[in-house]
Amino acid sequence: xxxxxxxxGAEARIYSCNFLGFDSVIKRRIKKRYRLATxxxxxxxxxxxxxxxxxxxxxxxxxxxxxxxxVGKYDxxxxxxxxxxxxxxLGSKTNLNRVFxxxxxxxxxxxxxxxxxxxxxxxxxxxxxxxDVCLIDFGLSEMTNSMEERALDLLLMKRSVAxxxxxxxxxxxxxxxxxxxxxxxxxGGIEKRGRYNTRSLITR
Amino acid sequence: xxxxxxIGIESxxxxxxxxxVQNGRIMANQRSMxxxxxxxxxxxxxxxxxxxxxxxxxEGALKHAQITIKDIEAVGYTKGPGIGSCLQVGQLAAKALAxxxxxxxxxxxxxxxxxxxxxxxxKLKDPLALYVSGGxxxxxxxxxxxxxxxxxxxxxxxxxxxxxxxxxxxxxxxNPAWGSSVAKAALGGKYVQMPYTVKGMDxxxxxxxTNATEQxxxxxxxxxxxxxxxTAFAMLxxxxxxxxxxxxxxxxxxxxxxxxxxxxxxxxxxxxxxxxTTFKVAPNEFxxxxxxxxxxxxxxxxxxxxxxxxSECTTNQxxxxxxxxxx
Numbered sequence: 001x002x003x004x005x006x007x008x009g010a011e012a013r014i015y016s017c018n019f020l021g022f023d024s025v026i027k028r029r030i031k032k033r034y035r036l037a038t039x040x041x042x043x044x045x046x047x048x049x050x051x052x053x054x055x056x057x058x059x060x061x062x063x064x065x066x067x068x069x070x071v072g073k074y075d076x077x078x079x080x081x082x083x084x085x086x087x088x089x090l091g092s093k094t095n096l097n098r099v100f101x102x103x104x105x106x107x108x109x110x111x112x113x114x115x116x117x118x119x120x121x122x123x124x125x126x127x128x129x130x131x132d133v134c135l136i137d138f139g140l141s142e143m144t145n146s147m148e149e150r151a152l153d154l155l156l157m158k159r160s161v162a163x164x165x166x167x168x169x170x171x172x173x174x175x176x177x178x179x180x181x182x183x184x185x186x187x188g189g190i191e192k193r194g195r196y197n198t199r200s201l202i203t204r
Numbered sequence: 205x206x207x208x209x210x211i212g213i214e215s216x217x218x219x220x221x222x223x224x225v226q227n228g229r230i231m232a233n234q235r236s237m238x239x240x241x242x243x244x245x246x247x248x249x250x251x252x253x254x255x256x257x258x259x260x261x262x263e264g265a266l267k268h269a270q271i272t273i274k275d276i277e278a279v280g281y282t283k284g285p286g287i288g289s290c291l292q293v294g295q296l297a298a299k300a301l302a303x304x305x306x307x308x309x310x311x312x313x314x315x316x317x318x319x320x321x322x323x324x325x326x327k328l329k330d331p332l333a334l335y336v337s338g339g340x341x342x343x344x345x346x347x348x349x350x351x352x353x354x355x356x357x358x359x360x361x362x363x364x365x366x367x368x369x370x371x372x373x374x375x376x377x378x379n380p381a382w383g384s385s386v387a388k389a390a391l392g393g394k395y396v397q398m399p400y401t402v403k404g405m406d407x408x409x410x411x412x413x414t415n416a417t418e419q420x421x422x423x424x425x426x427x428x429x430x431x432x433x434x435t436a437f438a439m440l441x442x443x444x445x446x447x448x449x450x451x452x453x454x455x456x457x458x459x460x461x462x463x464x465x466x467x468x469x470x471x472x473x474x475x476x477x478x479x480x481t482t483f484k485v486a487p488n489e490f491x492x493x494x495x496x497x498x499x500x501x502x503x504x505x506x507x508x509x510x511x512x513x514x515s516e517c518t519t520n521q522x523x524x525x526x527x528x529x530x531x
Contacts, residue, residue, distance in 0.1 A: 010446035032445075034474040035438035038395045119404040123450075140403060152361070152403055190361075 216286025280502020393430025
């Protein structure tokens with residue numbers, strides 16, 4: 001099987017390949033020599049297993065995400081997702097209200113099922129030609145019912161987008177999420193801790 | 205003619221520092237340090253200590269730079285963040301100096317100064333910075349036009365890495381000092397598993413601290429210290445690496461009190477090397493709190509012609525780094 005490196009992230013390399021006739025990607029977690037070998041091994045194995053498990057669960061919930069094909073010790077094979085990263089569309093004139101409302105609903109669906117994404121930012125969302133939204137990179141996801149973790153998902157999104165888009169996001173979230181009110185309350189609580197008031201990618 | 209100099213007064217925590225800079229060259233970096241006992245920092249006592257020592261430290265700095273007060277053309281001081289009473293002593297001293305000799309007064313953000321001193325020392329352009337100290341652990345880089353400031357890409361969700369290491373040191377009956385006692389205790393230790401929490405470019409330390417303190421009952425101090433340090437620093441490095449890739453910066457700086465850690469330097473240097481990035485750490489006297497870094501920023505502001513109204517020369521305990529415009 002021919003594989004071709006298409007991108008390199010901080011913790012993994014992404015390759016494209018043809019897997020039994022399907023256009024696929026491989027996410028391979030690479031060794032980091034700065035950290036202790038034991039920690040490195042633990043992290044890579046644990047995160048790979050964890051990501052694969054959550055990816056399978058997420059698809060079964062009806063959330064659009066890369067379909068899982070095969071799992072190795074450090075690598076995950078999944079279907080290729082075509083589209084543009086949402087982070088690259090933020091500056092453009094495209095109307096993103098529908099996308100963000102959908103992202104809010106997806107976040108709620110994850111949280112309703114005790115999943116937190118862990119890195120819920122526009123960089124981890126693919127948008128297809130017809131505007132359909134696909135969540136990628138569950139590398140930092142976790143199964144937990146912690147309110148704090150859920151609120152952190154919202155905080156990460158809030159920090160990286162303009163206010164009105166986040167409003168739409170919250171509306172979608174509130175409608176769908178069982179504990180939405182409490183999570184949003186917690187978000188306010190985290191922000192009140194004083195460190196995050198001014199943190200936004202929007203520059204003055 | 206001798207070029208004119210700028211003086212900087214730092215007093216945000218237990219260190220009273222007075223530095224002198226001439227055209228970016230650091231001429232003096234004098235310090236008086238309040239001795240931390242097991243009780244930690246008592247704000248009023250530290251403020252008294254600073255007030256008692258500011259005169260001698262200033263004279264020491266002038267003597268070291270071989271200049272007199274007449275050669276000074278501007279005064280910078282730490283506006284914040286820091287301990288209120290300590291900041292006020294520094295601000296008052298700076299105000300007194302400025303009014304007595306009719307010098308312009310320039311308020312400086314403590315965090316900005318930590319990064320800028322390294323940037324100026326190595327003539328870097330636009331580095332990504334990992335700023336790690338007692339109260340702060342942040343990943344930053346300059347953005348914005350025309351309003352330029354340090355944007356926080358990632359940071360701790362609870363306590364700074366330095367305070368985490370020091371709290372652990374206290375609970376293990378060691379002397380707290382930016383993690384140096386933990387580093388010493390960690391020599392030759394073996395790894396025991398600990399929680400590793402990174403959320404994108406952010407991280408949390410309290411869970412790790414609690415876990416490490418508990419593990420002291422089952423494992424030796426050596427092993428726990430080693431594992432704690434390895435885990436905490438690996439978390440910082442992972443988050444920084446992610447920010448490095450996101451921002452695409454080609455230069456990286458490690459600064460703040462915890463930058464004195466040899467192990468953290470070694471690890472972050474490897475991250476930089478893996479991405480062919482220039483990596484710089486200042487000598488230790490500029491990583492710990494110091495007056496020279498305040499002088500460096502004050503001089504930059506002064507040379508740019510920035511003047512600050514007297515009403516804005518205040519102190520602010522919660523002066524966030526991204527609220528400070530940089531030149």
